[in-house]
Amino acid sequence: MLTICMKTEQKKLKHSHLWMVFAGIPLLPAVLGGGNYLNNLEMLKSGWYSLWTQHSLFYAGFFYGPLIAIYCSYIWRVEHLNYNWNSLMTMPTSEWDIFLAKLLMALRCTVALQLWVGVLFILSGKIVGLPGLPPGEILFWLLRGSLGGMVTAALQLVMSMMVRSFAAPVAVALLGSVAGFLLSGKGVGMFWPYALMTEGMNANKSTDVLSSPVGFGVAVCGFLVLFTVVGVGYLKYKDVHA
Amino acid sequence: MEYIVETRGLTKRYSGKEVVKDVDLKVPRSCVYGFMGPNGAGKSTTLKMLLGLIHISDGQVAIGGEKVNRKNRIAILKSTGSLIESPSYYGHLTGRENLEIVQTLKKVSGKEIDQVLKLVRMEEQQNKKVREYSLGMKQRLGLAEALLGNPSLLILDEPTNGLDPAGIQEIRELIRELPRRMGMTVLVSSHLLGEMDQMADYVGIINHGQLIFQDKLEALHEHSRDNLRLRVMNQTAALHILKREGISCALKEGDLELPRLADDETAQLIGRLCEGGAGVYRVEEKQKSLEEIFLSLTGRRGSL
Structure with missing residues (x-):
């Protein structure tokens, strides 16, 4: 049933032009990061690692979270509009399937975004004149960041489900990401869901800050389970107001 | 008598205030049951409780002889079609794509889409985006969605709202035919009495959240002795x-x-x-x- 639900979720995204947003916006941190790198060449001497510090600084701090938030808001917007809550909740599907189908769509988005950012990172490295290809470690950080992104996706999905506004949850994601960046710097990032993107991506760092992958894994799983349970519980026990 | 929908003491309270109180609905099989009442009397709230969209404060609901609970919710929804409040639709998708979503979730054959489109006479407009539909067309699309999967129970909340007179007549005739042609039970609400006169076999009247009359339509007419x-x-x-x-x-x-x-x-x-x-x-x-x-x-x- 979950795959059936995902199929219909996929259909609801038709004609949405969302892909343009996701293709276009990640260009900004790539350009900003590349520009910053070129302006500070005398300080940034570690090649690909240095470029990563600049690219990820902008991307993890300002763009990744809000992009995920836009996706989650869109997924729920189609239900908030035109009384679709009534139809969504009277289909023969369980509340788990409804929420998990949307969550899996959002998780797929977090990974796809990272792959695209990886491509842009390599391109901008080539443009600023870095030799060869980036070290595998950076690509590993990138994908590890998507685990943090999944936590953000689950949280945003819960928020956008409860709030009809499209923009408010996106704004929360932006503030949350900036706060995450700061908290991560203070070493308490594991306790703040939005900081896990920064932590996972090792943003603005050229050596791995994640000394304990276990702690990171526990935080990711813990938050994912928590937000999913809250989301499904809301669907189960809250009266529908279409 | 066996009832397809039977409620006992159905009650909904919002912060202490009862908007539906002690409603004992009894809807016989394969008939059109007209659920009447003024606006705000509790019609929609009652219908939403039957569908589980709103949780009941007190009482119980049985559909098809089975008491509705968390476990049989999905099975009951599978044999139920509904159109509540206003029609639900994804405006950026075509009418057909909307039907495909329901068809996929109800796990019924794709052929049924053509059947229901024909039933509500929407074949011509099926490939237009729903946001370009008139209210009447949206209403018909909603009805088509409700009919998918040949449900044994159809719950329609003011289905003729927003239709032009010709459309109203058409939908009434369709509703009238469903019990005979497809064995369905139609529970339909309306605040228009004349409408019920043309459609219903049984009527229930709700006012201020209380069911004040429930019987055959003829029994209601007996109240109208000259x-x-x-x-x-x-x-x-x-x-x-x-x-x-x-x-x-x-x-x-x-x-x-x-x-x-x-x-x-x-x-x-x-x-x-x-x-x-x-x-x-x-x-x-x-x-x-x-x-x-x-x-x-x-x-x-x-x-x-």
Whole structure:
């Protein structure tokens, strides 16, 4: 049933032009990061690692979270509009399937975004004149960041489900990401869901800050389970107001 | 009798205030059950509780003889079609794509899409985006979605809202046919009494959250036994004679309204009134409209 639900979720995204947003916006941190790198060449001497510090600084701090938030808001917007809550909740599907189908769509988005950012990172490295290809470690950080992104996706999905506004949850994601960046710097990032993107991506760092992958894994799983349970519980026990 | 929908003591409270109280709905199989009441009487809330969209505060719901609970919710929804409040639709998708979503979730064959499109006469518009539809077309699309999967129970909340007169007639005829043609039970709400007269086999009337009448449509009409209306020159004299004869009467719009009498009794009474100088110049039989029956049941005038 979950795959059936995902199929219909996929259909609801038709004609949405969302892909343009996701293709276009990640260009900004790539350009900003590349520009910053070129302006500070005398300080940034570690090649690909240095470029990563600049690219990820902008991307993890300002763009990744809000992009995920836009996706989650869109997924729920189609239900908030035109009384679709009534139809969504009277289909023969369980509340788990409804929420998990949307969550899996959002998780797929977090990974796809990272792959695209990886491509842009390599391109901008080539443009600023870095030799060869980036070290595998950076690509590993990138994908590890998507685990943090999944936590953000689950949280945003819960928020956008409860709030009809499209923009408010996106704004929360932006503030949350900036706060995450700061908290991560203070070493308490594991306790703040939005900081896990920064932590996972090792943003603005050229050596791995994640000394304990276990702690990171526990935080990711813990938050994912928590937000999913809250989301499904809301669907189960809250009266529908279409 | 076996009921496809049966509620017992169905109650919904919002912060202590009962918007639906102690409703015992009994909907027989394969009929059209008209659920009537003024706006805000609790029709939608009741229907939403049947579908699990709103949680019940008290009482219970049985559908198809089974008490509805968390476990059988999905099975019950599978054999239920519904159209609640206003039609639900994904405006950026075509009518057909909307139907495909429901068809996929209800796990029914794709062929049914063509069948329901034909049933609501929407074949021509199926590939247009729904946001470009008129309200009437959206309403029909919603009905088509509800009909997918050939449900045994169809719950329709004011399905003719927003339709033009021709569309209203068409939808009524369709609803009328469903029990006979497909064995469905249609539970349909409306605030229009005349509409129910044309569609329903059974009626339930809800007012201020309470079910005040529930029976066959004919039984409702029995409440509409004709009255006798008299217009006289001298009302005082007429009232005096009626009192002497022991006939109850009420003043309505300047007329005297009496219960219906046998023909010979009527003749006798008129004779006496004339002798007594009441000056009878009009005698007519007055049939109660469904609206008046409703008002006499609810004791409330005003907009329905």
